Amino acid sequence: MRTVTGVLAEDAARVDDADDALAEFQWRLSMMFSRARMLWKESASRIHPDLQPAGYKLLAFVARTGTANAHQLAEAFEMDKSVVSRQVRALEDLGLVVSRPDEVDGRLRVLAATPAAHEALQSLRADHAARLRAILAGLSPDELAAASKVVRCLSDL
Secondary structure, three states: OOOHHHHHHHHHHHOOOHHHHHHHHHHHHHHHHHHHHHHHHHHHHHHOOOOOHHHHHHHHHHHHHOOEOHHHHHHHHOOOHHHHHHHHHHHHHOOOEEEEEOOOOOOOEEEEEOHHHHHHHHHHHHHHHHHHHHHHOOOOHHHHHHHHHHHHHHHOO
16 A cells, blocks of 8 residues: 555655646646545435435534535535535435524524434544544655645635
């Protein structure tokens, strides 16, 4: 098995100039996003065989934030409200979220993850964290800090 440090050294040897480096970076980002989509699909099916990846992302958001309404979900994920509505309905039907009237504005519905959803998500997070630790084990603290800086910059796009 190749180590992360070995992969970094191989990649550095192939990159001749800034344009090549940028092209390599863009390609690696594309591959990472593809892997993320596969991971969302895998994670959704581990929560429930009928759960769609979009529903998984919404569920994870609701669980992490405590509560959310459909408007917040649509805004956070830049999804059409009709898509969010269908996914929320599916999450409710699968017993993964509960809905209640908002205490401030009774016209709104507030969603919260069920205990079963929290338990399933916690198991997934533990598995994902173990995989990430194994992948990043060869990086020094300085390399991890540099990687974190890049991710932080990209999250601000």
